[in-house]
Amino acid sequence: MSTPHQEVEDLLRELAPQVLGVLVRRYGAFDACEDAVPEALLAAALQWPEAGVPESPRSWLVTVASRKLVDQVRSEAARRRREDALAPATPQSALLAHSADAVPASDRDDSLALLFLCCHPSLSAPSRIALTLRAVGGLTTAQIAAAFLVPEATMAQRISRAKQAIKTAGTTLALPEGSHGAERMATVRHVLYLIFNEGYTATGGTDLTVPELSTEAIRLTRLLHRLVPEDAETAGLLALMLLTEARRPARTGPHGELVPLAEQDRGRWDRGLVTEGVDLISRTLPRGRVGPYQLQAAIAAVHDEAEHPDATDWPQVLALYDLLEQFGPNPVVSLNRAIAVAMVQGPAAGLDLLTKLESDKRLAQHHRLLATRAHLLEQLGRHQAAARTYREAAGRTTSAPERRHLTHRAHLLENPA
DSSP: OOOHHHHHHHHHHHHHHHHHHHHHHHHOOHHHHHHHHHHHHHHHHHHHHHHOOOSSHHHHHHHHHHHHHHHHHHHOGGGHHHHHHHGGGSOHHHHHOTTGGGSOOOSOOOHHHHHHHHTOTTSOHHHHHHHIIIIISOOOHHHHHHHTTOOHHHHHHHHHHHHHHHHHHTOOSOOOOHHHHHHHHHHHHHHHHHHHHHHHSOSSBSSSOOHHHHHHHHHHHHHHHHHSTTOHHHHHHHHHHHHHHTTHHHHBOTTSOBOOGGGSOGGGSOHHHHHHHHHHHHHHGGGSOOOHHHHHHHHHHHHHHOSSGGGOOHHHHHHHHHHHHTTOOOHHHHHHHHHHHHHHHOHHHHHHHHHHHTTOTTTTTOHHHHHHHHHHHHHTTOHHHHHHHHHHHHTTOOBHHHHHHHHHHHHHHHOOO
């Protein structure tokens, strides 16, 4: 049962990007607006659980954030010129009236435009991720830093540089049109995909997953899907996340150890997420042109619908990977396809494909290529070679749980008794 504090927190997370969008559209100063919104959210978090949620919570937040912004501008002599441009933009009645929450703010929801702004082409991928989590996701700098295992000061500098880059580029809160809009939408999806992946399998640290990141990626992708319900690839991305996230409860053992897909207790999978994901991708695939996220979701659905590993329809999985490869060279897709080939045609056929992948510099030194090779060698009964390869893979991963898992597999092969 949710508490008033939890209900308020959920509401604030939903409203945060909308409030920031209103302020940025009104004032244009993204960096200053982004600093003002958290103060309004904090005020609401302290007042609403006791006093009750206002009749128009977004309008309340916009009013308080506007006051914070104008106060901030007025208090800094160095920004005196900006005050002349910012302060008149809000009617005095909106700044002074205590009952402003009773008057709804504009119905415009700028969350999509805000996502586009945070994923601006002038920003690096890490900056896009950090700014999206901060401005649209509502995570604090400390939370983002902890998720990515970097000092808070480092993450603060990254976010600050990202906001400065947006300011320098002179971008406005607007939806790009034509081909630019399609490109930026693809970038937004990719950023959300990266956030989810980092949460589902952390690239470093002592824990296999960072649930907060995956949960936030799903929440933001739900938001994006609600804003562009006809975009098939966004629906595919959401379905992929849901079908993958459904397995999280079974991905780790009692001590945090990694449990491979074939060894997971499928009774622990979240069947609600599986049902939702399968339903979404089933409705999306027939609608129009199929894209990579839709195909990945379809593959995840095949796995999730199998009651046990032996029931997996591997020929269908392989056919889907064949289609996925047509969207361009992708070493990770090729690696996963090699696994599907091994399951359909035998481990020797899979090893032949891995040999070809070793020439790809993007994958040649990756621990997952070695781990897959070790697994196929183990299936062929070449246990000594498999053990050596498992240990080599363990030496290349930065994830402690993956390292322990790979080392354990090597140990079992070296000590069969």
